[in-house]
Amino acid sequence: MIENTSMFKLSYGLFVLTAKNSEKDNGCIINTVSQVTSSPMRISITVNKQNYTHDMIKETGMFNVSVLTEEVPFAVFQHYGFKSGRDTDKIIGSSMPRGENGIVYLSQFTNAFISGKVIDEVDCGTHTLFIADVTEAQVLSDVPSVTYQYYFDNIKPKPQEKKKGFVCTVCGYVYEGDELPEGYVCPICKHGADAFKPL
Numbered sequence: 001m002i003e004n005t006s007m008f009k010l011s012y013g014l015f016v017l018t019a020k021n022s023e024k025d026n027g028c029i030i031n032t033v034s035q036v037t038s039s040p041m042r043i044s045i046t047v048n049k050q051n052y053t054h055d056m057i058k059e060t061g062m063f064n065v066s067v068l069t070e071e072v073p074f075a076v077f078q079h080y081g082f083k084s085g086r087d088t089d090k091i092i093g094s095s096m097p098r099g100e101n102g103i104v105y106l107s108q109f110t111n112a113f114i115s116g117k118v119i120d121e122v123d124c125g126t127h128t129l130f131i132a133d134v135t136e137a138q139v140l141s142d143v144p145s146v147t148y149q150y151y152f153d154n155i156k157p158k159p160q161e162k163k164k165g166f167v168c169t170v171c172g173y174v175y176e177g178d179e180l181p182e183g184y185v186c187p188i189c190k191h192g193a194d195a196f197k198p199l
Contacts, residue, residue: 019056111141
C-alpha cells in the first residue's frame with residue numbers, strides 16, 4: 001500500500017534507514033531522503049559507504065526508511081549512530097514490525113515509513129546515491145518530523161558546564177570553588193592544600 005501523504009513526511013529531517021540480507025537486519029541514521037518523481041513514485045537516499053547498511057542495500061536492492069518524530073529520545077541516536085559500525089548488527093533478532101519487503105521499520109517513534117526497491121545508483125565518492133521505486137508507504141502518526149535543528153535544540157544533551165574546583169591527588173575528594181582556601185585540609189585524608197590540583 002502506498003499512501004501519497006507519507007511523502008509529505010519527508011521534510012529535512014533525520015531518518016532510520018534499515019536493510020536486511022539473508023540473515024541480519026541493520027540500521028543507521030541518515031539525513032538525506034528526497035522524492036524524485038511522483039508518477040511513478042520514486043525517492044533517493046544517500047548512504048555512507050562505511051555503513052554496513054550500505055552493503056546490505058547493494059546486495060539486496062531493498063530498504064526501509066522510518067521518518068522519525070519529534071518525540072524520539074536521544075537513546076535512538078545512541079543506538080543507531082550517525083555512522084553505523086561495520087561489525088554491529090543494529091536490529092538482529094528484532095521483533096519490530098516489518099514492511100512487505102521483510103525489512104524492519106522503527107515503529108514507536110515513526111510518523112511514516114517508506115519502502116524502496118533500488119532501480120539505479122550513483123557513486124558519489126564516500127557515499128552512494130540510491131534511486132528507488134517506492135513499494136510501500138504508510139503514515140503512522142501526526143507528530144511532526146524531527147529536523148536537525150530540533151535535534152540539536154531539544155534532543156541532543158547539552159554539554160555539561162565544566163565544574164570549577166580542585167581535586168585531592170591522594171584520595172580524590174573534590175573541593176568546588178574558584179580558589180582553594182589558604183591552609184585548606186582535605187576532610188577525607190587530612191592532606192593539606194599542596195595535595196590538591198585544579199580540575
